Every structure is written in C-alpha cells, then in structure tokens.
Amino acid sequence: MSQHIHMNHGSGGHPFEALLKKIILPAFDNPYLNQLTDGALLESVEGRLVMTTDAHVVSPRIFPGGSLGKLAFCGTVNDLAVMGAKPLYLSLSLIIEEGFSLEELKLHIGHMAKLSKQCSIPIVAGDTKVVERGKGDGLFMTTSGVGVIENPELYPQPKNISPGDMILINGPIGNHGISVLAARENLDFQSEVVSDCAPLQDLILPLWKRFPEIRCMRDPTRGGVAAVANELASQCELEMELFEQKIPVEKSVRSACELMGFDPLLLANEGKVIIFAPEKSVHAILDAMRSHELGTESEIIGQVHKGPRPLVRSTTALGGSRLIPWPSGEQLPRIC
C-alpha cells in the first residue's frame, strides 16, 4: 500500500478496499460496522433518541493533548451527553485530500478507535471521499451520533433556565484554544498548555441521573463560555452574570492571554460542560462534580438574573462590571 492517499482510494475499487480492510475495520472492529452493509443495523432501544452531527476541522491536526481524531469523537459524544443522552453509536465520514499521509490518517483513526473502545461507543457506519490536491485541507472528519434519553419526558434544555439559577463549570477554561494556537507552526509562541479534549459522558450522565433538577447543560466549544452564555441569555431572554474571579483559568493560559491580548472567556474548550442548576442544589452538584476526575476543579461561575435585557456581564475582581460580548470572529493578537 502506498504511503499516501491517492484518488483511487476514494473510487471504491481495490485501493479503497485495502484502506478499509487494513486500517479502518481493524481499528474500529465491531459487529455493526463489520456487517459492511449500506446502513448499520442497530439494536432496539427504549427511550427518546437524540441525534447530532459535527464536522471537525482543526489546524494543526495534532496538538498537545489531542488530535483531530480525538476531537471528532469527543465533540459528538459531548453534544449528546449535554442533552442528557447516553451516546450509543457514532458514524464517521472522512474527506481526505489527495497526497495525505497514510501514517497520519492511521493516527487519527487510532485515536478515535481507542476512545471508542474505552467508552464503549462503537463507530458503526462510515464513508470516505478523496478530493483532489488543493481542494481540501488535508483531512476533514465528520461524526454523527445517536444517543438515548431514558426518561422521554425529562431532558435538560434552555427553556428550563430560570432567574436565580446558578452556573457551574467543571474546570479551567481556554486550554484547548491556547494549545491549538501554540501548536501552530507560524506562531512564534511556546507554551506548555495541554488541550482539555475529553469525552464527558462519564461525568455528565451520572450527574444528570442524580440531579434531574439540572436545567440545562452546554459544552462551551467554539466561542467559549462567552458564546454559550450569550446564546442562552438571548434564547431565554435572561441576564447572565459571570463571577470573573471564580472562573478557573490555568496560570499558563492566563499568561498566554495576557501576552496575546486574548480573553479566556472567548477561547474554545473541548472537555468542559457548563451546567445551569437551581440555587438550592448547587452545592450538592458542585461536590458531586468535584468528586469526579473530570471535574476536580469545578466552580460556581455565575448566576442567572431576570434582567431588563438579555445580556452577559461579568463582575470584575475590582468590583466593576463589563459586558461579555458575542465572539466576533477569531480573537486577534494585539500588535502594540
């Protein structure tokens, strides 16, 4: 097998079969995928189904703490988990640029397969397309996922959020954003920051089962905490107050932000969940979060208010207040 992807790998002939049989099937090895039928025949489930899809592109594809393959798995699993759904199955579609290294493809598939086995969430269906050189940026991975909510009447959703609710997060923010930025070759900037990329269902689902009063959960990925808070403030027509001093940020992330002029609230996360919960159970939820390895540094970072206008504001350490805007495009390093 040649060491790079060529156009015939996508044409359905022998090269494609070799790719499938030598790399993809052995990695994901499960009875659903191994059927090699046009669609995967799955088990019957009881409850309400949740489906999600996420296209993943990242530059660079390998960064401290993660890779595109890991990201494509965690992104979709976390989207299901924050809906209160147990992730059951994932599909994977690959768009590969002609000339892409087979070694690197194996790496991304390998990272995804490892997590898939660890979490017992099989990749049951897939597709591969090869595009001509210059018509894709190396590798795009799209995952779709199906999960199940056991109680069809009860699931976390924005409309449950009420004034007085508290806002929690399971640990320090901004690590993913900074680790990817620092890994960019063109950036003359080194850091030890490791991405937080992780599947969160083991933290989230038991929490949701134990505290069904949780109103809503979101994973603050692209656009960070600022995007989630603004989105929900506007959907629920409520005001979100963030306690700036309480928001956990690692020292190295804060240093990078100071250096580049970034706001940690706007940086992407791939292993964080924001939880909205009624005030009366917030401490019990916080304790439960902190007792899980993915939530040891959990904090209460804000509160929902019935403001005159939907917005997000933050109270600063000095006691002032500032508006947290919708993220507008990528954050730019300052030049002065």
Add this chain to the structure above:
Amino acid sequence: MKYIEEFQSPAAVLPALELLKSKIYKNRTYKIMEFCGGHTHTFFKSGLIDLLPPQIQLVHGPGCPVCVLPSHPIENVIELLEKNPDIILATYADLMSVPTKDKESLLKAKGRGLNIKSIYSPIEALTLARENPHKIIVFLAIGFETTIPPTLMALEQAIKEKLTNFRVYCNHLNTTMALTQILKNEKGGGVQIDGLIGPGHVSAITGSDFFMPFSEKYKKPIVIAGFTAYDLVQSLVMLVEQINTHEYQVGVEYRRVVNAKGSLLAQDLMNKYLENRKSFEWRGLGEMPESAFKLKPEFHQWDAEVEFDLKVKKSQDHPHCLCPKVLMGAKNPMQCKLFAKACTPESPFGPCMVSSEGACSAYYLAGRHLKTKEIL
C-alpha cells in the same frame, strides 16, 4: 505573570486608589489623557473606570496603531492584488477587518479570492517568501515604534538570505508627532489636558528620556505606565502629585520594562533602514510633518511602495463616523450617532471599533451603551 496577577488584584489596586483619592484636590478636575489604547482597555476591562474619583477625567488618546492608519494603504493593496495575481499580501490579523470608506476590508477581499494572509509575526512573511519563490510577498507593515523592530529584523534577514521576492510596504508611524500634535493643538482650541499617561511599550523602544523635550516644551507632566490596573492607578498618583505642585517632568511608573535610553538595538535598526516621511496623514490627527517612516532609498529594491508606485492618497471616512474626533480625544464614543447602533464589532464603520485597542471597542465591550440606560 508575577506582576500581572499581583498588579491586577484588589489587594494591590484598592490601597493605591485610596492613595490617589487622598492626593486629589476636591475642588478641581484633572484631565488626563491615556495615550495608549491598551491603557484605555485596562481601565474598562478591569472595571477601574467606575472606581476612579470623579475629579479624574480621562481623555482617550490616539495610541491605537490600527485606528490611526489612514485607509489608503488598505485601498492601495487591494487594488494592487486585483491587478497582480502574483503577489501575496501578508499583514497583521488586527488590520483584516478595518473598513475603508466603502465598507471594503482585507477580510472581504480575501473572501473574494485575493491572495491575503493574516500573520502574527513578520517572520511568517519570510516563510511565505521562501515557500513561494515565484510569487512576490508584500508585507504591509503597520504600527508604532513597538512593531518596527520586528519588521526591520525580517527585512534584514531577507537581505541576508537574498530573498529577492520579499517586499515591505512601510506604513510605520512616529508616535512623537502624534504627541506633539495633541499638545500643540491645545493652544488652537483642541482638547485641554493636565497630564498624560505615556505609552508603555513604545517607551521600551525609545526610552523615557525621549519624552523630556515634550514635557518641557508644553509644560505637561508625562508618566509612562504599565498595562495593569495597579500600574494605571499608580501613574495617576504620580501625575496628580505633579499637577498639584505645577511640576512637569517625565516619570516612569513602568520601571520593570522602560529605562531612560530604550532599546539601542532597535534604535540602530531604525537608523539603518528608515527615514522620516516629509508628511503623513493620520486618521483623526490629519496631515503631520515627519509623522511616519519609510525605507531609505538604498533599500528601494525591497520597497513595495517604490516598485508598485503606491501613492499616498487623501483618505475619506464615513461621514458620520466620529473616529477622527475620538482619536483626538475631542469626543467620546458615546457621542457618535453610529456607536452601538449601526457600528458594532461585527459591523464596524471605523477603525476604533475594530481594533482591540480602539476606544469605541473598549466602550462597547464595557457595555457603556447599556450603562446609560442603567442596565449594567
């Protein structure tokens, strides 16, 4: 990081604020201009702005390099790229969204397919030049003294490597002329100030002695400050002390970075490669003699302006955009009709809303437009 965390903490800032309050004469105002946009943002982002004694009136200065750049360099490069597909333009990401009069921008032009790369450091422009030997890489260099050394180091490296497809389009500005203009304008009915918070990073290059002639000529105290909340309060204390005793000296609050003579290495580079332009038009401040730099004639082979005959044109701003007045400290963003209505960070009309150092962006992010309605 040590200074950043400690100097932002209430434990450091609040006692300094008490000290400031104790120095203030209650029956007068202190009009103080913070020259740097970075300082403006610290005042707002930290919430310090709400805690200052009412006698302190801040006037926001023009120290935002993206904001004061006229629009002709942007228009020029877009025109150049449209005519010449063999050119790749490299410039700082900060500049990408800055609108021209017609609401065109480098970001939009890139979307249309023009060869534009946004970079974080001029070194990346050199990489582009090495990787694309059949293309010409034009680095649109902007900024004050702070960003000049990286430009010139890239140029020096290009010369050393004989990267003959590398060009600099030099639009670097000379901070001192902006200072002169502001202080001079005072006599001509411009904004009146009692003292000035001097630029921290620019001073690291030029040295603090550089500001002494200004302080003396215009009889204004200048205190060069760092970028944390504590730095700013401490610099206000130093200014208020001088104003109270009618002194006017150059003080340095930012001693951990700024010394009297500045960076000699950077100054040598500037002397080697650059000369003053006869005159240059700044957005807001207008035409000012010797207020910008260009490459010396002996480096013309590396100069995009010479090779492609890029002309300095009269810039035109949107008629309702108050950026020019905001940059002079003559108006504040709230007085602009467009502010937070038509003009937002997503859809900016003027550069002060685009740049992370612009005063309009600082006001917007602090929610000033909501504050008047007593929401924040």
